[in-house]
Amino acid sequence: MIIEPKTRGFICITSHPKGCEKSVLNQIDYIKSKGKIESPKNVLVIGASTGFGLASRITSAFGSNSSTIGVFFEKPPLEGKTASSGWYNTAAFETEAHKEGIYAKSINGDAFSNEIKQKTLELIKKDLGQIDLVVYSLASPVRTHPVSGIRHKSTLKPIGNAYTNKTVDFHTGEVKNISIDACTEEDIKNTVAVMGGEDWEMWIDELKKKDLLSSNFKTVAYSYIGPKLTEAVYRKGTIGKAKDHLEKTAFTITDSLKDINGKAYISVNKALVTQSSSAIPVIPLYISLLYKVMKENGVQEGCIEQMHRLYTERLFLDQVPTDSEGRIRIDDWEMRPDIQEKVSQLWEKASTETLSSIGDLKGYKTEFFNLFGFNYDEVDYKIETNEIVNIPGLQ
Numbered sequence: 001m002i003i004e005p006k007t008r009g010f011i012c013i014t015s016h017p018k019g020c021e022k023s024v025l026n027q028i029d030y031i032k033s034k035g036k037i038e039s040p041k042n043v044l045v046i047g048a049s050t051g052f053g054l055a056s057r058i059t060s061a062f063g064s065n066s067s068t069i070g071v072f073f074e075k076p077p078l079e080g081k082t083a084s085s086g087w088y089n090t091a092a093f094e095t096e097a098h099k100e101g102i103y104a105k106s107i108n109g110d111a112f113s114n115e116i117k118q119k120t121l122e123l124i125k126k127d128l129g130q131i132d133l134v135v136y137s138l139a140s141p142v143r144t145h146p147v148s149g150i151r152h153k154s155t156l157k158p159i160g161n162a163y164t165n166k167t168v169d170f171h172t173g174e175v176k177n178i179s180i181d182a183c184t185e186e187d188i189k190n191t192v193a194v195m196g197g198e199d200w201e202m203w204i205d206e207l208k209k210k211d212l213l214s215s216n217f218k219t220v221a222y223s224y225i226g227p228k229l230t231e232a233v234y235r236k237g238t239i240g241k242a243k244d245h246l247e248k249t250a251f252t253i254t255d256s257l258k259d260i261n262g263k264a265y266i267s268v269n270k271a272l273v274t275q276s277s278s279a280i281p282v283i284p285l286y287i288s289l290l291y292k293v294m295k296e297n298g299v300q301e302g303c304i305e306q307m308h309r310l311y312t313e314r315l316f317l318d319q320v321p322t323d324s325e326g327r328i329r330i331d332d333w334e335m336r337p338d339i340q341e342k343v344s345q346l347w348e349k350a351s352t353e354t355l356s357s358i359g360d361l362k363g364y365k366t367e368f369f370n371l372f373g374f375n376y377d378e379v380d381y382k383i384e385t386n387e388i389v390n391i392p393g394l395q
């Protein structure tokens with residue numbers, strides 16, 4: 001079929017297999033260009049098909065030949081209907097890994113469920129024996145609780161007061177005010193249930209109970225802090241409460257791993273265009289300005305550059321550098337005072353008329369469409385492309 005981008009709201013409902021392959025190959029090339037790096041042998045990535053999870057998987061596999069099992073929730077292709085981009089990304093990743101003799105298998109399904117956890121545990125037992133690193137990189141709007149059966153929905157709302165600020169419709173470039181009502185107590189509980197640390201802890205508990213964790217095991221989950229500008233809707237909003245919970249869970253997990261000398265880390269990553277972040281009000285405008293300033297200062301990074309820095313300059317050092325709250329920070333360049341100062345100044349000036357010159361709206365849009373395999377110069381979008389692509393190591 002001829003595959004074109006079709007957007008609905010903040011998402012693109014089609015994706016292009018060749019473009020997704022290109023995106024994965026670019027990330028693999030980046031990691032290979034950096035030479036061998038240290039990463040443990042057997043790695044489980046939960047949320048492995050897009051964004052930071054995919055970049056972590058690529059870093060482990062192509063930076064140090066690690067065997068990876070990836071868990072994700074993606075839509076397979078049907079005749080005349082494309083798969084979701086994470087499906088095509090994984091197909092490309094596994095194909096390349098297998099060509100180089102690197103073990104890579106994947107499980108597609110709801111990581112919050114007991115069924116998918118058990119399926120993953122069995123695969124680890126059968127193929128790898130034990131896991132040395134678990135990367136927890138889930139971003140989901142909903143979670144069906146495996147014990148209560150309740151379906152929790154997360155929200156992106158301020159706490160206490162309604163919040164009004166600028167945002168951009170990045171498809172049209174229109175900058176306008178958006179008002180978001182304050183959340184209820186239920187919204188906070190639900191968001192914590194979905195994006196907090198309970199599921200991460202459940203995974204590690206299950207793995208440990210079955211003796212599937214090696215000694216000196218590490219696990220890392222990703223968090224975000226961000227600037228004052230986005231605080232009301234992010235770090236001090238419902239999602240921020242979930243991140244507080246996720247961060248606290250790192251300590252609980254570390255306590256539970258004492259006997260195997262294991263440790264759980266939080267890595268605070270930088271703001272990036274991913275399927276999840278495009279859905280958060282205000283963030284796309286912030287990112288458009290941030291990208292402009294970071295690019296001008298030569299410190300812009302994508303997911304793969306961030307993960308390379310996490311692996312080589314933080315997570316696997318003898319002394320892991322952390323902030324006063326025990327978190328790894330690879331958002332350090334985003335949070336540099338000079339960068340933030342400049343972004344705040346631009347924020348005041350941002351309007352529909354000015355954004356294309358003072359911000360990087362073009363870069364935002366390109367990266368957004370890249371997420372779905374579109375806007376790559378090297379891909380011919382006019383030719384027939386087979387939408388049916390298999391993931392070779394799908395279980």
Ligand code: NAI
Binds near residue numbers: 051110111224273
């Ligand atoms: P993403 O949307 O690109 O990736 C989410 C992954 O989770 C995908 O692999 C998806 O298939 C998987 N997933 C979602 N629901 C699932 C389910 N029920 N079962 C199995 N897999 C499921 O997200 P992104 O942005 O890479 O986020 C990953 C983590 O990084 C999140 O915790 C996010 O808060 C954090 N983060 C994101 C930042 C950003 O700017 N994008 C900045 C800092 C942290």
